[in-house]
Amino acid sequence: MNAQQLVPLALPRGRPLRCELCGGPAQLRCGACRVTCYCDVDHQKADWVSIHEKICQLLIPIRTSFPFFNSEKERKHGMEQLLHRQKHLVDLTHKVAQKFVFEGKHEEAIPAALHSLRFSIDTCGPDSMELVPAYLILAEASTGLGHLTQAEEYLSQAQWIILKTSDCSNGIQSKLHRNLGLLYAAKGNFEESLYHLATDIYFASCAFGTHDISTSGGYFHMANVFFRQNKMDIADSLYTEVTDIWHAHFSRLIQVQSQTLTSPAEINILSEEVEISEEPLNEAQQAEASQVLDAILDIREQAPEQQPAKTASVIHALAMLHYLILDLPKAHDLGMKAFLITKQLPNQDASEAIHHLLKLIKSKPFYTK
Template sequence: MRTKLLVGYFGLDGLNLQLSRILYHFFTVVAGGPESSFSFSTAITLEAMEKVVSVCNGSSTFWREPRLAVRFLLELFRGCPEHQLSDRESIHDHICEKLALLRQPAKFLSSEELRQEWKKKMRDLNLQIIDIAATRGRQLLFQGLHEKAIPAALLAIRFSLQIHGRTSTALVPAYLCLGEACIGLRKLDKAEEYLSQANWIAITDPNCPSSIMYNLHRNLGLLYAAKGDDADALRHFAHDIYHASEEFGTNSLKTSGGYYHMANVFFRQSKMDMAMSIYRQVTKIWYRYLSEISACKIKQASQPETITISAAKDEPTQGLLNEWDEAEATQVLCTIYDIWESSPKKCSKDLAETSHALSMLYFILGQYHKAREYGNKAYMTCENPKYAEEITEFLNNIKI
């Protein structure tokens, strides 16, 4: 009877009985039922009901177990409407089915072997959710969507705590994601809180790998740089470079990020000689890497025929750079190019090398119009005849 009244009240008489059961259980909890332990700021409105219907229709598992849908919807409807939308777009839409499987009631299993198998399955499912959330958080950060990265990082921490415990270094990447998101939002106190937690976990583990330590120090350096504390920023960037060099080598792309951020601090301090020297090192690292990839792409495309370029439409990226490398290369090289371009003492070699690197980058990304633009700039600014021939050969090989 109460279910019929609820459905009738919202004008949803056409809904089937199973959806009515889900809605009844859910709004009983929202209204303060025995399962409710959250406070909700969202009023029970027709708009809220439509969200419930949308989520339930997206998961066949929810139809089989109404109370399972309730648990998921409790998480979805926590907080204000803006946060709910952010959560859905950030992570919930990506883990809906896996979360539903994870929230299934425990089955009765007759043997120890079956119980252990079920536990392993649940653990693997938890690890998959952690991986999805961490990856999603990083993707959103690279897109500049700092606000949306926070729910994904928080979910990764929540599940990591359940699986690994509070002192595991597996928590550090998620805390770093949170810290970086807060720095991007200029919530520096919050960022310091998360990064301090990550730092405490790292320093209490003598076996914490350099692959984690370099990223930790990079984020701490960015935090202190944002606060204007250049001395601490430079100290952390030095540690970043040390750990990255130990793990990946001094000429690695991973290491170049520490160089780049250190150069930015020197540039802000007007220590131009030091900044320019480090910018040159960063450019050389990217130039060498992009040269190898572009040469490989030219060679592959020239068999059996040379690359042909459509002026009307750019080609998509062909997987030679991952999305993180693409975003970092574009940001770093464009920034350095702008610095050389606006410098009162322009160095033709520096400007030509950076322009050539950008030309190769956009060629790899399939953005041929930009590749041609920066290739021509490299040729026009180059004063070394031998290097000019190299640029000309590159432009001729790719037919732009």
């Protein structure tokens, strides 16, 4: 199906059907699933690009009428299946929206986040904590688009739910304050922004640890605020912290990946500091790492006073990222760039680690330079 395959909507008697995006009166229906309606072609295209292409067929069993059940057992099983499908869609739409936000594609993120919000309401009710992640993504996307009033409304909804919930997690508190920090930064209120970003880092550190990738976003956005204030020494130290966190994370993933290829006897003699259970990067984390590290590299390379060691560290981290997502030609190019920089430095420790990465890249059977 493409974005033009729509059919006119025969309006039913009673309450009119509503557009999937804006909630206005619908005039068209998706020609593939036939259970999704739009007010015009533009809203259909926006929904398709954001999320509908991925969930078109998944919506059919959710939005069609229940069959007749012969027993209470069958009815219960049917309801359980419906809830399972709805929760899957909450998770899928949230991940897609988050990935778009990290990629800076804020307009594309909004339809997916709206779906996540609606499915969360369907499964958990209008006042549940489960709605907060969707509200926060909608707020961040709106801030990115410069729609600050809309962002404030979404954040108010999230805050209201959090305030009346006694067991809100540190992770959710962290994301709320990160969004508030971004909103105040967009308004130019840097003092208030830094307060909320510092609070974000506190809650993220409580939830994940001070050197976890989930905490690094707070450091990164705080660095951006100091950068905009021309407080370059503070910004530099925070950008270094962000780079170090991602660099260490990628190094662990690569070491774990290498360990899976060794024998149990060899694993036993490896350092106990390396955790075998390290999870691979998901798409949202890949997008966040790419966005953050590319931004820091751009700042490093354009700085009036060059710091080769710090620049090489960012490039090395990016090389590891591309290795982990199997973009091996890009990983090789970045690895060589970092290697050539570090060969000019007095300390050769970094060049040895980069040389090891280059050997791993070339060892892949499907690597082509």
